[in-house]
Amino acid sequence: xxxxxxxxxxxxxxxxxxxxxxxxxxxxxxxxxxxxxxxxxxxxxxxxxxxxxxxxxxxxxxxxxxxxxxxxxxxxxxxxxxxxxxxxxxxxxxxxxxxxxxxxxxxxxxxxxxxxxxxxxxxxxxxxxxxxxxxxxxxxxxxxxxxxxxxxxxxxxxxxxxxxxxxxxxxxxxxxxxxxxxxxxxxxxxxxxxxxxxxxxxxxxxxxxxxxxxxxxxxxxxxxxxxxxxxxxxxxxxxxxxxxxxxxxxxxxxxxxxxxxxxxxxxxxxxxxxxxxxxxxxxxxxxxxxxxxxxxxxxxxxxxxxxxxxxxxx
Amino acid sequence: xxxxxxxxxxxxxxxxxxxxxxxxxxxxxxxxxxxxxxxxxxxxxxxxxxxxxxxxxxxxxxxxxxxxxxxxxxxxxxxxxxxxxxxxxxxxxxxxxxxxxxxxxxxxxxxxxxxxxxxxxxxxxxxxxxxxxxxxxxxxxxxxxxxxxxxxxxxxx
Numbered sequence: 001x002x003x004x005x006x007x008x009x010x011x012x013x014x015x016x017x018x019x020x021x022x023x024x025x026x027x028x029x030x031x032x033x034x035x036x037x038x039x040x041x042x043x044x045x046x047x048x049x050x051x052x053x054x055x056x057x058x059x060x061x062x063x064x065x066x067x068x069x070x071x072x073x074x075x076x077x078x079x080x081x082x083x084x085x086x087x088x089x090x091x092x093x094x095x096x097x098x099x100x101x102x103x104x105x106x107x108x109x110x111x112x113x114x115x116x117x118x119x120x121x122x123x124x125x126x127x128x129x130x131x132x133x134x135x136x137x138x139x140x141x142x143x144x145x146x147x148x149x150x151x152x153x154x155x156x157x158x159x160x161x162x163x164x165x166x167x168x169x170x171x172x173x174x175x176x177x178x179x180x181x182x183x184x185x186x187x188x189x190x191x192x193x194x195x196x197x198x199x200x201x202x203x204x205x206x207x208x209x210x211x212x213x214x215x216x217x218x219x220x221x222x223x224x225x226x227x228x229x230x231x232x233x234x235x236x237x238x239x240x241x242x243x244x245x246x247x248x249x250x251x252x253x254x255x256x257x258x259x260x261x262x263x264x265x266x267x268x269x270x271x272x273x274x275x276x277x278x279x280x281x282x283x284x285x286x287x288x289x290x291x292x293x294x295x296x297x298x299x300x301x302x303x304x305x306x307x308x309x310x311x312x313x314x
Numbered sequence: 315x316x317x318x319x320x321x322x323x324x325x326x327x328x329x330x331x332x333x334x335x336x337x338x339x340x341x342x343x344x345x346x347x348x349x350x351x352x353x354x355x356x357x358x359x360x361x362x363x364x365x366x367x368x369x370x371x372x373x374x375x376x377x378x379x380x381x382x383x384x385x386x387x388x389x390x391x392x393x394x395x396x397x398x399x400x401x402x403x404x405x406x407x408x409x410x411x412x413x414x415x416x417x418x419x420x421x422x423x424x425x426x427x428x429x430x431x432x433x434x435x436x437x438x439x440x441x442x443x444x445x446x447x448x449x450x451x452x453x454x455x456x457x458x459x460x461x462x463x464x465x466x467x468x469x470x471x
Binding site: 182185186190191192193194195196197223231237238239240242243246247249250253254275278279282283286287300301302303304305306308309310312313314 | 363364367368371384385391394395397398399400401402403404405406407408409410411412413414418419420421433436449450451452453
């Protein structure tokens with residue numbers, strides 16, 4: 001079982017001092033939730049778990065431990081984020097030990113919540129079923145029906161460039177699923193697209209949870225916080241919120257692994273991954289680049305080819 | 315003068331080619347529409363996508379970005395880097411629903427006064443077709459009143 005393998009490896013790494021710290025997933029305080037767990041004591045590795053709710057991208061936390069040697073549990077997307085961050089020279093060589101876990105794709109807890117009436121008090125996962133129990137109901141739900149949109153679009157479930165892979169590789173999804181949100185959105189008319197974007201962003205409360213959850217958003221001063229130049233006003237004017245969301249997404253061009261952490265972090269349930277998915281699709285199409293696959297090729301916007309497409313330029 | 319709406323267009327021109335091209339158009343008395351406001355930048359690679367978005371937010375009807383032809387960049391590769399940013403930004407804005415043609419790109423060398431005039435003609439024509447920018451524009455309700463609205467208000471009273 002993967003959970004056992006994670007614990008075993010974590011114990012080994014901590015005992016022989018290969019790493020100072022293990023970052024993994026632990027049991028959350030609510031059903032269907034997990035929480036990032038930081039473990040330094042080999043005796044406490046039993047707090048690590050693995051299930052279909054390990055949705056966070058743990059790479060985000062690496063920025064806080066620049067002085068430690070860190071072992072980290074990574075899914076396919078997390079591993080790609082880390083490769084992308086390494087390209088941006090965020091880590092010292094050999095600072096990280098990646099424990100890759102082939103990902104079964106994560107379950108959208110909000111979708112599960114909407115599928116039942118009332119509050120979920122208990123949840124348990126068994127094979128491909130999720131048993132949820134609450135006040136006056138107890139049902140089993142098919143795991144496959146409740147996957148995150150970003151997980152459905154995922155083409156790299158098996159982690160790459162990791163130190164060790166725990167568990168058997170999984171079969172990658174069919175190519176037809178890739179960028180499915182962006183493909184669907186592209187079919188709409190510009191008016192429909194703008195109205196959708198306007199409607200979604202109108203709920204934004206500017207908590208910046210999407211930024212905080214993203215491993216690639218590590219600037220010491222974000223453009224929204226900058227007062228000179230003051231790119232964006234404080235407050236909830238629709239235009240400023242739209243501006244924020246456009247730029248937050250655009251800053252991920254060629255850097256986003258499509259993990260979907262931004263969308264999961266959003267308390268207002270704003271759709272966000274369709275934005276970054278489009279950027280990923282364009283980068284793939286224009287520059288044949290996918291984030292976190294090649295550890296030696298520089299990010300697309302920091303380099304160029306003489307033959308880049310320029311049919312849009314007069 | 316008629317009361318007809320005229321688009322406001324912001325042009326980011328690189329110092330070494332397009333700005334000189336615009337200058338040449340001027341000294342050679344080549345006519346082009348007066349709708350553009352020029353901002354001189356050191357290189358087309360200097361243009362932060364935020365500049366373009368900020369311009370749109372502040373109610374500019376169209377943006378023209380112009381730099382040196384590929385291979386002519388004063389800084390060797392600035393325009394190539396800028397080209398990648400432009401390509402992704404243009405596609406992304408259109409994907410969001412900002413009309414195609416609001417943001418346009420061109421290569422104009424220092425010797426191409428005629429081309430500069432042509433480009434401006436084309437851009438102005440395109441933007442006129444699109445009409446005034448509405449999307450992403452910061453509404454006047456929150457912070458002061460737009461001058462066009464003041465004009466309307468004055469005629470009402």
